[in-house]
Amino acid sequence: TLTALKTTEESTGxxxxxxxxxxxxxxxxxxxxxxLSAKEGADTLAFVSLLEEKLLPALER
Structure with a gap:
């Protein structure tokens, strides 16, 4: 895995x-x-997902 964020919530850890x-x-x-507006925030999350989809396979090699 790349990065992890520890949380204090037991459900997520x-x-x-x-x-x-x-x-x-x-x-x-x-x-x-x-x-940002709600749409712009959604666009940001979509962009992050696209980056993960395209770049993670290269980083996992």
Whole structure:
């Protein structure tokens, strides 16, 4: 795995998918995209997912 975020919540323990990390941080009120609209925020998550889909196979080699 690449990166993981340890959480204090027993249900999650740690998060390794970047989209899950971003969602978790937003729930904790840490949000670099604070001024974005809901659509722009969704576009950001979609872009991160696209990057993971295309780049993770190369990084796992």
């Amino acid at each position: 740690s998060l390794s998918k970047s989209s899950n990390i971003i969602i978790h941080l937003r729930k904790q009120k840490y949000n670099a995209d604070y001024d």
